[in-house]
Amino acid sequence: MSEVQGKHVLISGGGTGVGSAIAHSFADAGAKVTIIGRSEQPLLEVAGQLPNTLALCADVTDRESIERMLEKARAQHGPVNVTIANAGAVESTPFKRMTSEQWQQSLAVNLTGTFNLFQSTLDEMTEAGWGRLISIASTAGLKGYPYVTGYCAAKHGVIGLVKALALETAKKGLTVNALCPGFVETPMLERSIENIMQKTAMDREQARSALSKDNPMGGFIQPEEVAQTALFLCTQGAASINGQAIAINGGEI
Numbered sequence: 001m002s003e004v005q006g007k008h009v010l011i012s013g014g015g016t017g018v019g020s021a022i023a024h025s026f027a028d029a030g031a032k033v034t035i036i037g038r039s040e041q042p043l044l045e046v047a048g049q050l051p052n053t054l055a056l057c058a059d060v061t062d063r064e065s066i067e068r069m070l071e072k073a074r075a076q077h078g079p080v081n082v083t084i085a086n087a088g089a090v091e092s093t094p095f096k097r098m099t100s101e102q103w104q105q106s107l108a109v110n111l112t113g114t115f116n117l118f119q120s121t122l123d124e125m126t127e128a129g130w131g132r133l134i135s136i137a138s139t140a141g142l143k144g145y146p147y148v149t150g151y152c153a154a155k156h157g158v159i160g161l162v163k164a165l166a167l168e169t170a171k172k173g174l175t176v177n178a179l180c181p182g183f184v185e186t187p188m189l190e191r192s193i194e195n196i197m198q199k200t201a202m203d204r205e206q207a208r209s210a211l212s213k214d215n216p217m218g219g220f221i222q223p224e225e226v227a228q229t230a231l232f233l234c235t236q237g238a239a240s241i242n243g244q245a246i247a248i249n250g251g252e253i
Contacts, residue, residue: 005030013087015042017186021223032077060113079124085114106150129173137178166243182249217250
């Protein structure tokens with residue numbers, strides 16, 4: 001029997017890309033899955049493909065929106081056992097042209113969204129004596145990339161949050177970790193490729209090569225690789241993995 005059988009797993013940004021892959025992995029392993037996001041249709045499409053999966057609209061930057069969503073999720077699936085903060089957004093702009101609004105929005109989605117989800121579900125895991133808090137961060141939380149200053153700052157903040165919270169909860173049966181993939185083959189990657197093509201003379205293949213050049217293995221990370229790592233963190237074999245920023249990047253430094 002799977003170790004997540006019957007556990008309630010909450011996944012933000014569950015309608016596309018990595019979030020959808022995580023939902024598939026956990027649902028296939030027998031978990032009760034709640035996927036959330038701001039756009040209803042992609043969530044419903046994913047939930048319609050999976051057993052025991054609930055799709056709910058919520059904005060991770062809005063605490064009241066999260067609490068309303070959690071009330072519905074708990075009513076159907078019970079207390080949350082695993083929270084996966086996957087929702088994120090990146091906008092490419094030179095630092096000197098970045099507006100205050102762009103800066104605040106990047107922090108809100110990528111960092112505050114993680115804070116909101118973790119804090120809103122922490123008590124029920126502590127009460128149960130078991131829980132997993134997982135943030136899908138990025139290699140942008142481990143190093144710098146040009147033209148995404150706000151994203152890098154937010155993801156570095158996520159890793160700091162994870163490391164600190166892991167120490168607070170280490171004796172309570174919880175683990176807190178971050179997964180840090182490189183460029184993943186998702187719609188977000190496609191938007192980055194389109195952005196490069198619009199701002200340079202590169203064609204699609206050249207733009208893809210420019211983004212994949214830092215990966216020693218070549219190519220891009222697949223969503224399923226991230227999903228399977230998240231699933232592993234919920235097994236007994238990963239019980240002592242805590243406060244870590246786990247790179248999934250083909251050896252990128």
